[in-house]
Amino acid sequence: MGTLEIFIPIAAIITFAVIISFITRLIATSMHHRTIREAMRSDPTSVPMLVQRLEARQPWADAMLGWIFIAFTIGIALLAITDSDASDRREMLRAAIVPLIIGITVLAFTHFAGRQNADMP
Structure with a gap:
């Protein structure tokens, strides 16, 4: 399995998740307005x-x-663990790093932004 075959679905799922997030935020804001x-x-x-x-x-x-x-990272890692081909397993685990870093970054941002907002009067 090539790297491109792994990253295209990852990019599609990431894009879908971000679009859904923005759409729900838009709906909530319009309801508040x-x-x-x-x-x-x-x-x-x-x-x-x-x-x-x-x-x-x-x-x-x-x-x-x-x-x-x-959660997407965990799914990719579980899929990689069950693969019998060692090179495919390695490629999938390498591909799982991208959504893991994005997820950790988003969680860290929300944590620090929430703490900063709590410190403001």
């Missing part, structure tokens, strides 16, 4: 609370993307 517009019409005093909620992003949204990459 609609709620703020309705609150401005009916009860303007509740708008500051809704704006704070809009500005405070859900920390699990980005963390979930990181966990998806790590």
